[in-house]
Amino acid sequence: MVQTALLVxxxxxxxxxxxxRRRHDPVAAEGIPPHVTVLWPFLEQHQIxxxxxxxxxxxxxxxxxxxxxxxxxGMFDQDILHVLPEPDEPFRQLTxxxxxxxxxAPPYEGRHPDPTPHVTxxxxxxxxxxxxxxxxxxxALPMRVHVDVVQLWVHxxxxxxGASFPLGHRP
Numbered sequence: 020m021v022q023t024a025l026l027v028x029x030x031x032x033x034x035x036x037x038x039x040r041r042r043h044d045p046v047a048a049e050g051i052p053p054h055v056t057v058l059w060p061f062l063e064q065h066q067i068x069x070x071x072x073x074x075x076x077x078x079x080x081x082x083x084x085x086x087x088x089x090x091x092x093g094m095f096d097q098d099i100l101h102v103l104p105e106p107d108e109p110f111r112q113l114t115x116x117x118x119x120x121x122x123x124a125p126p127y128e129g130r131h132p133d134p135t136p137h138v139t140x141x142x143x144x145x146x147x148x149x150x151x152x153x154x155x156x157x158x159a160l161p162m163r164v165h166v167d168v169v170q171l172w173v174h175x176x177x178x179x180x181g182a183s184f185p186l187g188h189r190p
Contacts, residue, residue, distance in 0.1 A: 021064035022174040023181070025057040025117060027110070027166055029138055032089055032102065035159050036140045039100070039152050043141025050178040055104060055136050057113045057169055061124050064173050072182055075171070078116055079184035084167035085109045089138065090160055092153045100149050101137035102156060110136035113169065
């Protein structure tokens, strides 16, 4: 089984969060850059057809590029330290549109039907380190980022980028 994911890369925040991500986010070690997840898991790689790729290209092309501010740091119940984009509605719209087009691929396998858009800093960071990370991040935020692409990532041992889908690109 070769998993895939649809992600919005947020490389600009990398220098701030990579020290924690390298130690506390398994997908960072597998090659995925800082990102906001649009949909995970997407389809298995062998299930994705040329028509699916074209559907994604057209779907994402209908969305205009947008700016968000990475302004708040939070912690999910599962001990996931994260940075929240504001506004988060554009990400929610992307997720809803992909799920509507591919209902067989619910966000987080249906465990989180309305996921909170976020950039993961780390999982199960010990509390003192998490507090230190949060304080450090808050000193460096807010950070404005421009979002203009969604990428398909494929897990084949490590995660590698596949197709890129520019926002606002209307064929």
